[in-house]
Amino acid sequence: MSRSAVIAAALAAVALPFAPAAQAKTPFDGVWLFDEAPDRPGVTMMEVRSKGDAIEGEVTTQWYGPVTMQNARMEDGTLTFEATNINDWDHPTRTWHVAMADGKVQLTGQIWFSEIDETGHKGTAKDAKARAFAFTELPEMGAPIPGTLAPTPPMGWSSWNKFDEHIDDATVRAMADAMVATGLRDAGYTYINIDDGWQGTRDASGALQPNAKFPDMKALTDYVHARGLKIGIYSSQGPKTCAGYEGSYGHVKQDAQTFADWGFDYLKYDLCSGEWFYNDRDTVVRSYYEMGKALRETGRDILFSLCEYGRFEVGSWGRDVGGELWRTTGDITDDYKTMAQIGFDHNGKPEHAGPHGWNDPDMLEIGNGGMSADEYRTHMSLWAMSAAPLMMGHDLRETSADMLAILANRRVIAVDQDTRGIQGQAVRTEGTTEVWAKPLADGSVALALFNRAEAPITATMSAGDAGLASVSKVEDLWSGAVTSGLAGSYEVPAHGVVMLRVTA
Numbered sequence: 186m187s188r189s190a191v192i193a194a195a196l197a198a199v200a201l202p203f204a205p206a207a208q209a210k211t212p213f214d215g216v217w218l219f220d221e222a223p224d225r226p227g228v229t230m231m232e233v234r235s236k237g238d239a240i241e242g243e244v245t246t247q248w249y250g251p252v253t254m255q256n257a258r259m260e261d262g263t264l265t266f267e268a269t270n271i272n273d274w275d276h277p278t279r280t281w282h283v284a285m286a287d288g289k290v291q292l293t294g295q296i297w298f299s300e301i302d303e304t305g306h307k308g309t310a311k312d313a314k315a316r317a318f319a320f321t322e323l324p325e326m327g328a329p330i331p332g333t334l335a336p337t338p339p340m341g342w343s344s345w346n347k348f349d350e351h352i353d354d355a356t357v358r359a360m361a362d363a364m365v366a367t368g369l370r371d372a373g374y375t376y377i378n379i380d381d382g383w384q385g386t387r388d389a390s391g392a393l394q395p396n397a398k399f400p401d402m403k404a405l406t407d408y409v410h411a412r413g414l415k416i417g418i419y420s421s422q423g424p425k426t427c428a429g430y431e432g433s434y435g436h437v438k439q440d441a442q443t444f445a446d447w448g449f450d451y452l453k454y455d456l457c458s459g460e461w462f463y464n465d466r467d468t469v470v471r472s473y474y475e476m477g478k479a480l481r482e483t484g485r486d487i488l489f490s491l492c493e494y495g496r497f498e499v500g501s502w503g504r505d506v507g508g509e510l511w512r513t514t515g516d517i518t519d520d521y522k523t524m525a526q527i528g529f530d531h532n533g534k535p536e537h538a539g540p541h542g543w544n545d546p547d548m549l550e551i552g553n554g555g556m557s558a559d560e561y562r563t564h565m566s567l568w569a570m571s572a573a574p575l576m577m578g579h580d581l582r583e584t585s586a587d588m589l590a591i592l593a594n595r596r597v598i599a600v601d602q603d604t605r606g607i608q609g610q611a612v613r614t615e616g617t618t619e620v621w622a623k624p625l626a627d628g629s630v631a632l633a634l635f636n637r638a639e640a641p642i643t644a645t646m647s648a649g650d651a652g653l654a655s656v657s658k659v660e661d662l663w664s665g666a667v668t669s670g671l672a673g674s675y676e677v678p679a680h681g682v683v684m685l686r687v688t689a
């Protein structure tokens with residue numbers, strides 16, 4: 186024994202008889218169980234341990250796993266503590282309280298937009314073990330996973346914008362049929378994507394099952410494939426998806442294999458609830474890498490779509506994790522203001538975009554009814570100029586002739602799908618007037634004159650805007666008219682656009 190160890194042992198021997206006979210405990214010490222807490226954040230258990238004046242503990246939730254009590258203290262008979270908050274930069278922590286009445290605890294608090302006000306009853310150490318959150322380790326980054334499936338921005342349809350979580354097998358089949366019947370498939374729209382809301386529970390082996398609305402996933406993918414289309418599915422690296430369904434946490438490889446076995450061709454992977462576990466660049470990147478690698482290892486071609494709202498400059502690493510498109514913004518809604526903010530002001534950097542890696546300003550709202558035809562033309566033009574993925578978001582069965590004319594305009598689609606893969610950008614902005622340019626593979630340039638104002642304008646576009654000395658052919662991509670030169674000026678309706686393809 187070293188000299189200092191001998192002294193420490195001697196001191197301990199002397200000190201022991203004077204230590205308090207029992208450690209002070211709060212009435213909250215122990216295990217508390219919550220059986221009926223709302224799904225979000227799904228509080229299942231609280232554990233409190235006190236030693237003298239020090240109190241520690243955690244609240245276990247289905248969304249975020251254990252939420253640690255910080256600075257836990259007794260205040261007027263109430264246990265009070267701070268808990269880390271999420272997605273709310275103004276409130277990095279929230280204060281939670283636990284009161285006691287009739288031998289039960291009343292837990293109140295808040296995390297992101299979930300309010301907690303739940304009654305818990307006493308549990309045992311055995312209960313605590315049964316409800317303990319099972320953590321899993323993220324793999325380290327390995328070699329970049331090269332994309333092979335999206336040389337041009339992916340096109341298709343997704344269930345979310347119209348159907349929210351109310352999506353089922355019959356509706357997906359109907360969308361595949363309507364994709365063909367409307368001619369949208371032949372215009373280039375390929376993917377039929379099931380977004381959130383398809384998931385059921387895991388079986389005894391941990392394999393994720395669809396819910397009752399999707400009786401047979403393999404039969405569904407066969408149905409869609411038989412129509413010359415591809416089909417996509419959705420998950421999250423967290424324990425929960427954004428709508429509160431089962432996520433892939435702890436089951437990443439298994440889920441990737443399940444999706445492959447069912448015959449899916451596309452996965453949208455959404456950070457929801459995972460942003461608690463993976464909250465810095467390193468862990469977010471590795472969490473996407475984990476799925477990207479698992480998808481690749483299935484041997485099936487599954488296009489990987491990252492959805493983490495542009496955090497940690499996703500465009501700078503999305504390709505490394507096998508992503509071929511990545512969301513750059515929060516969710517679009519069916520109104521001009523949000524669409525314009527996303528499309529004009531918040532999409533990702535053009536230098537990150539190109540073949541097999543696309544900035545994704547979210548899915549289309551065209552046909553959902555919240556914008557005028559001019560505004561929807563702006564939406565389509567802006568996404569095409571941005572080389573954005575074109576994922577329709579309306580009920581394809583209810584595509585009006587007007588909306589079809591917007592969505593199936595092959596001249597505009599060709600700008601989006603141009604093989605050079607350059608993300609266009611504003612070359613001239615004057616107040617609410619923006620001129621955008623997108624150089625194309627054949628040497629021509631797409632030009633768009635956007636009017637973000639609420640009244641019509643008259644404005645110009647020039648060869649210089651296109652980076653050309655002069656132009657000899659001008660095609661108006663919305664009207665189809667072809668002329669040999671630019672007009673002196675263009676009338677643009679409120680919130681509208683004039684879109685051209687100009688050739689030197």
Ligand code: GLA
Nearest residue numbers: 345380381426427428455516
């Ligand atoms: C997030 C995504 C949406 C959609 C929902 C599903 O909000 O950004 O596009 O996938 O989740 O819950």
